[in-house]
Amino acid sequence: MELLKKMCKIHAPSGEEAAMKEFLLDHIKKNQDNWKVKPTIHFGDGFQDNLILVFGNKPRTAIFAHLDSIGFTVKYNNEIVKIGGPVTTEGIVLVGKDTKGNVEGKLIKKEEKLFIDIDREIERGTSLTFKADFRDTDNFVQSCYMDNRLGVWNCLEVAKTLENGIIVFSSWEEHGGGSVGYLGGFIYETYGVKQALISDITWVTEGVKHGEGCAISLRDSGIPRRSFVNKIVSIARNSQIPFQLEVENAGGSDGNGLQKSNYPWDWCFVGAPEDNVHSPDEKVHKKDIFSMASLYKKLLEEL
Amino acid sequence: MELLKKMCKIHAPSGEEAAMKEFLLDHIKKNQDNWKVKPTIHFGDGFQDNLILVFGNKPRTAIFAHLDSIGFTVKYNNEIVKIGGPVTTEGIVLVGKDTKGNVEGKLIKKEEKLFIDIDREIERGTSLTFKADFRDTDNFVQSCYMDNRLGVWNCLEVAKTLENGIIVFSSWEEHGGGSVGYLGGFIYETYGVKQALISDITWVTEGVKHGEGCAISLRDSGIPRRSFVNKIVSIARNSQIPFQLEVENAGGSDGNGLQKSNYPWDWCFVGAPEDNVHSPDEKVHKKDIFSMASLYKKLLEEL
Amino acid sequence: MELLKKMCKIHAPSGEEAAMKEFLLDHIKKNQDNWKVKPTIHFGDGFQDNLILVFGNKPRTAIFAHLDSIGFTVKYNNEIVKIGGPVTTEGIVLVGKDTKGNVEGKLIKKEEKLFIDIDREIERGTSLTFKADFRDTDNFVQSCYMDNRLGVWNCLEVAKTLENGIIVFSSWEEHGGGSVGYLGGFIYETYGVKQALISDITWVTEGVKHGEGCAISLRDSGIPRRSFVNKIVSIARNSQIPFQLEVENAGGSDGNGLQKSNYPWDWCFVGAPEDNVHSPDEKVHKKDIFSMASLYKKLLEEL
Numbered sequence: 001m002e003l004l005k006k007m008c009k010i011h012a013p014s015g016e017e018a019a020m021k022e023f024l025l026d027h028i029k030k031n032q033d034n035w036k037v038k039p040t041i042h043f044g045d046g047f048q049d050n051l052i053l054v055f056g057n058k059p060r061t062a063i064f065a066h067l068d069s070i071g072f073t074v075k076y077n078n079e080i081v082k083i084g085g086p087v088t089t090e091g092i093v094l095v096g097k098d099t100k101g102n103v104e105g106k107l108i109k110k111e112e113k114l115f116i117d118i119d120r121e122i123e124r125g126t127s128l129t130f131k132a133d134f135r136d137t138d139n140f141v142q143s144c145y146m147d148n149r150l151g152v153w154n155c156l157e158v159a160k161t162l163e164n165g166i167i168v169f170s171s172w173e174e175h176g177g178g179s180v181g182y183l184g185g186f187i188y189e190t191y192g193v194k195q196a197l198i199s200d201i202t203w204v205t206e207g208v209k210h211g212e213g214c215a216i217s218l219r220d221s222g223i224p225r226r227s228f229v230n231k232i233v234s235i236a237r238n239s240q241i242p243f244q245l246e247v248e249n250a251g252g253s254d255g256n257g258l259q260k261s262n263y264p265w266d267w268c269f270v271g272a273p274e275d276n277v278h279s280p281d282e283k284v285h286k287k288d289i290f291s292m293a294s295l296y297k298k299l300l301e302e303l
Numbered sequence: 304m305e306l307l308k309k310m311c312k313i314h315a316p317s318g319e320e321a322a323m324k325e326f327l328l329d330h331i332k333k334n335q336d337n338w339k340v341k342p343t344i345h346f347g348d349g350f351q352d353n354l355i356l357v358f359g360n361k362p363r364t365a366i367f368a369h370l371d372s373i374g375f376t377v378k379y380n381n382e383i384v385k386i387g388g389p390v391t392t393e394g395i396v397l398v399g400k401d402t403k404g405n406v407e408g409k410l411i412k413k414e415e416k417l418f419i420d421i422d423r424e425i426e427r428g429t430s431l432t433f434k435a436d437f438r439d440t441d442n443f444v445q446s447c448y449m450d451n452r453l454g455v456w457n458c459l460e461v462a463k464t465l466e467n468g469i470i471v472f473s474s475w476e477e478h479g480g481g482s483v484g485y486l487g488g489f490i491y492e493t494y495g496v497k498q499a500l501i502s503d504i505t506w507v508t509e510g511v512k513h514g515e516g517c518a519i520s521l522r523d524s525g526i527p528r529r530s531f532v533n534k535i536v537s538i539a540r541n542s543q544i545p546f547q548l549e550v551e552n553a554g555g556s557d558g559n560g561l562q563k564s565n566y567p568w569d570w571c572f573v574g575a576p577e578d579n580v581h582s583p584d585e586k587v588h589k590k591d592i593f594s595m596a597s598l599y600k601k602l603l604e605e606l
Numbered sequence: 607m608e609l610l611k612k613m614c615k616i617h618a619p620s621g622e623e624a625a626m627k628e629f630l631l632d633h634i635k636k637n638q639d640n641w642k643v644k645p646t647i648h649f650g651d652g653f654q655d656n657l658i659l660v661f662g663n664k665p666r667t668a669i670f671a672h673l674d675s676i677g678f679t680v681k682y683n684n685e686i687v688k689i690g691g692p693v694t695t696e697g698i699v700l701v702g703k704d705t706k707g708n709v710e711g712k713l714i715k716k717e718e719k720l721f722i723d724i725d726r727e728i729e730r731g732t733s734l735t736f737k738a739d740f741r742d743t744d745n746f747v748q749s750c751y752m753d754n755r756l757g758v759w760n761c762l763e764v765a766k767t768l769e770n771g772i773i774v775f776s777s778w779e780e781h782g783g784g785s786v787g788y789l790g791g792f793i794y795e796t797y798g799v800k801q802a803l804i805s806d807i808t809w810v811t812e813g814v815k816h817g818e819g820c821a822i823s824l825r826d827s828g829i830p831r832r833s834f835v836n837k838i839v840s841i842a843r844n845s846q847i848p849f850q851l852e853v854e855n856a857g858g859s860d861g862n863g864l865q866k867s868n869y870p871w872d873w874c875f876v877g878a879p880e881d882n883v884h885s886p887d888e889k890v891h892k893k894d895i896f897s898m899a900s901l902y903k904k905l906l907e908e909l
Contacts, residue, residue: 015829046800048831048870073825073853076813081855083829124813124851125824127832175829178865185868194349207379207427218428219376223318223386223478225351226430245427247376249384259481262488262565262868264351497652510682510730521731522679526621526689526781528654529733548730550679552687562784565791565868567654 001136003027003156007149009132011096013071013083014175016127017049020067020152024051024169027156036161042186050171050179052187056164059191061303063158063165063296064180064254064267065151065199066173069144070278072107072114074098074126080107080114083127084174087279088114093131098123104131130280139211139286146274146282147201148173150289154199154271157293158300165300166193173200173254180254181261188263195228195303196267197296198253201284202246204273210285213242214292217269220248222256228266232299239298242291244273270295304439306330306459310452312435314399316374316386317478319430320352323370323455327354327472330459339464345489353474353482355490359467362494364606366461366468366599367483367557367570368454368502369476372447373581375410375417377401377429383410383417386430387477390582391417396434401426407434433583442514442589449577449585450504451476453592457502457574460596461603468603469496476503476557483557484564491566498531498606499570500599501556504587505549507576513588516545517595520572523551525559531569535602542601545594547576573598607742609633609762613755615738617702619677619689620781622733623655626673626758630657630775633762642767648792656777656785658793662770665797667909669764669771669902670786670860670873671757671805672779675750676884678713678720680704680732686713686720689733690780693885694720699737704729710737736886745817745892752880752888753807754779756895760805760877763899764906771906772799779806779860786860787867794869801834801909802873803902804859807890808852810879816891819848820898823875826854828862834872841908847900848893850879876901 012020021043032038039053049067070084072094082088088107094116096103103126105118116128130144141150155167166187171179187193202208202215216236218229236243246269258265272288275281315323324346335341342356352370373387375397385391391410397419399406406429408421419431433447444453458470469490474482490496505511511518519539521532539546549572561568575591578584618626627649638644645659655673676690678700688694694713700722702709709732711724722734736750747756761773772793777785793799808814808821822842824835842849852875864871878894881887 015825016832018833046870048872049833073829073855075853075855081853124853125835171831172829172865176827176862176865179870181866181868182870219318221479223376223475225474226319227321227352229428247378247384247427249376249378256479259475259479260484262484264349264482264485266351522621524782526679526778528777529622530624530655532731550681550687550730552679552681559782562778562782563787565787567652567785567788569654 001141004141004149004153005134007152008134008143008145011129012068013127013129014068014172017067017171021049021051035159037163048171048179050183051169052183053159053167054191055162058164059166059193061165061195061197061300062168062187062193063155063197063199064168064170065155066148066170066254067152068171068174069129070174071127071129074116074122074124074128076124078115078118078122080116080128085278092280094128095131096126096128098126103128133280140283141286142281142283144280144282146284147278150201150284151199151271154292154296158296161297162300166191170254177257180257184258184261184263184265194263194265196258196265197299198255198267198269199296200253200269200271202269202271202273203277204275208244208246208273211287212244214270214272214288214295215244215246217246220251220269222252222259224255224268225266229268231303232268232270235299235302236295239295241294241298243295304444307444307452307456308437310455311437311446311448314432315371316430316432317371317475320370320474324352324354338462340466351474351482353486354472355486356462356470357494358465361467362469362496364468364498364500364603365471365490365496366458366500366502367471367473368458369451369473369557370455371474371477372432373477374430374432377419377425377427377431379427381418381421381425383419383431388581395583397431398434399429399431401429406431436583443586444589445584445586447583447585449587453504453587454502454574457595457599461599464600465603469494473557480560483560487561487564487566487568497566497568499561499568500602501558501570501572502599503556503572503574505572505574505576506580507578511547511549511576513578514590515547517573517575517591517598518547518549520549523554523572525555525562527558527571528569532571534606535571535573538602538605539598542598544597544601546598607747610747610755610759611740613758614740614749614751617735618674619733619735620674620778623673623777627655627657641765643769654777654785656789657775658789659765659773660797661768664770665772665799667771667801667803667906668774668793668799669761669803669805670774670776671761672754672776672860673758674777674780675735676780677733677735680722680728680730680734682730684721684724684728686722686734691884698886700734701737702732702734704732709734739886746889747892748887748889750886750888752890756807756890757805757877760898760902764902767903768906772797776860783863786863790864790867790869790871800869800871802864802871803905804861804873804875805902806859806875806877808875808877808879809883810881814850814852814879816881817893818850820876820878820894820901821850821852823852826857826875828858828865830861830874831872835874837909838874838905841905842901845901845904847904848897849901
């Protein structure tokens, strides 16, 4: 879990994914010689801070994992406003950096507004993220930003043995979206691929429990095409890998972005569930993490 | 009205439009020899469960009718969540199917949650629709899913004599949209067509009454380009066909999806009004149905 | 300010931008011989009522200014519904035109509904705008529709000396958007340009004051890519032109439309702040107007 721990500390809220991109480019460079297939990497001009890895000559499915995290932006007089939907419990420790140096302070509230409690004025527009406290126990990993550094970690696991397939690292998922439309368009037009799996983290709920396997989402706020979802469930059933079926009417993912894009994507959300969503204490069961990686490997082979 | 009656019974909530697609492909196959022009049909790979019929060599206008209906998805322990915006009056009869067989039960409420009242646990993700009770009287037809099986029926009426034009059967209109962007893109790029009529059902209101003709919507939540709408009103005025002008600030249609897509579509909603919107008792005046079909034929000729 | 005054009076709510388009085409025709570079103009078929001006052979940045304004649509019995988000204080004078002639009347409220107070029934669908009262003092200009006729005016100022760059006049920004997706697509595919500046008007707030220079927005409801925004701030800092940094979590612009489009646009909102937003009394400090024009000239040279 050292790789995951490292990634949970990287400061990359929506709009500032560059640090995650650099980390991944470096990781890929150092590790790809040990991967079964060396991928073609699309990045840079025309791709903003996103990355696309293409494995093999016959990719049929693309995995999408978002690089960005939730956080806050400093407004005026140390007031802060949300990036995405973070919890805002008083006392949460936030970190960032402006031209005067590192920033660290607790979240406080005054008359329904949020502030960072610190003894100097932070520069306007400075972004803040949760201070990472990574906890690795026998059964669980816990930290801020399991959503979605764990989805990214899952892609890097799959990458080790992937023969044909595409991995996409996207931006802005937590705040307004806007990258998967053109990334999906590039993939559809260049490789003819239109099947997508969303490698992201979901919620522990009444119907989805810790330790019972990765969740396959039948729907959330978005409704994927049922015939595609059925294929995935069928492969999962035949795989012996534990999994849980999820049905929600709220929440969304890059799947919605693909659906609303001008390309005919089929998509399905497949991801481990977490407790303490969008807090510094996001907690995921290790069995669900391993189930997720195993299921993705199987799906990329059989879809 | 036998064709309409058949279609109102087909189980095809958003995401599961395949049954409507199959029904239409079969209907077209059986009937197209009696149509003035035999259309080119685009469907299958790259079109999900949508259909595009192209009539003649010089199409100028496309009609969009959505295949999907509102409904419910089974969550956990027979709780149900909405697909689109159905009414949720207790006692409404819902039907569906899971691997254990047919499902039929009444909608009930417990502590602000919705459930289907039935003596076994329905499988997660099973979709439910209203049980159809089609009523055909002298002046009215009444059933669930006039919205939008009547819009589809209208297209099949127009198809009989259409010489140049396009008919699109789309998906997900009731829940998030996502198909007309790429369907419109395909049409624009392949045929250069960018005029759209939205064949869908609207509301009986203070300003739009039963039996006074099909409504031409000047706006709803979306505002179409006025110069295009004016052309349509002008053709309608010269046609002797009764119609009503509608102005709303809520509600939307595939028109919004076209407007937000990356193509320069002009669009206008033209459709009969119904009472008891999004319930099992959607009621439309026959005069308005015939006005709608006549107006579409005229518009496809003159636009 | 005569040009600005003229434009503030033009009736062009969302969906009816044609009048602004005609005014601009005429203005360009009359003035372009005095401009440093004569632009290529894209308009007409396939562009709806939008305009794209391309200056020089090597454009790198596009300025987007929306043509449309907020307003109202007449519903039934002189009830009116909003176009975009206008203020609705009773007594505001509204103007428009239907086939019976000019319309002028005061906004009134009855049981939470809005009406225009006038002695005849206005035709359904008639659009109404604020009656313009343009006030030009030593320090301020004040009128309805500074948002966004001032953004358009800024483009016409920049046009005088622009050597390489693109100016886009867009539609529907105040109500649902839908034009910048395809306009941006055309520009990206034809000219390879993917840097955008949003020439629009923002709010005087706790952090952004009258007379302290044009605002560069670090974020609003949308979050632009930080590395692009940083470039703009850095050029502004080196320019000696006064400016203010803005951070908001609400409000949006054509920037959001570009972000959600299927093209990899970087965008930043750069515009003067106004008081009395979306009212007949929008008020902007002249220093901020001149700062805005100067900053755009600098940015178009250096970006």
